[in-house]
Amino acid sequence: MADTSGLRNDPRPLSPHLQIYRWQITMVMSIAHRATGIALAVGTLLLVWWLVALAAGPAAHAQAQGFIGSWFGLLLLFGWSVALFYHLCNGIRHLFWDMGRGFEIGAMYASGYAALAATAVLTVIAWGAALVLR
Template sequence: MSKVTATRARPLSPHLTVYRWPITMTMSILHRVTGGALYFGTLLVAWWLVAAAASESYFEFVNSIFGSWIGRLILFGYTWALVHHLLGGVRHLVWDTGAGLEKHTASRIASATVAGSVVLTALIWFAGYAARGF
């Protein structure tokens, strides 16, 4: 009897282009990413505070960096990460009570977290510009 050498077509495991990530999984990953980003952002806040304590010229230097377009973009991202992580923490706190664990409810809360973080970040920055008179 001869040995069969034909290769059988094996099914492929789901790939990123085939498998659609649920919003709850995406939010879990994003919660961890924003937590990591907050470490970096907190170093920037500490740098700003050290500059304020060091000297006026050094503070003006650091303030000019944060006031540039790239600095403001980084601060905007830090604000969003902070708000998003905060709302994600509230979401987890709600889940810890046993509420909102049904699939459709968890997905709605996850979507509300994204929308809420974007809206609150925009409101924070708008309020900041409005307080300075644009």
């Protein structure tokens, strides 16, 4: 007969309970990857509106530009840019994991901090360039 001992008696690991689990950078970044992905998906609405407005004519374009140029529009754009750079940098981290690389604890933390630093640098460069070019 088939060996069924593995069904019940293996010391299988349990999922961590968020309430009692000590928060650490790796799990925060994993959650943030998903959160920024959802935010970016919602943010595509703004991109589509802007493209359609541009194609629709000067009046619609002015309306879209007016919203994007408002304090609320700029706040959305800033949040969207941070989410984009984070998802991009952390996504590259994910691609290395997919190749089976960077799973050691040390490498995991190092790449995490590198992704956070790259996010900050890219955000500063982009908004610095936007201020200079406007």
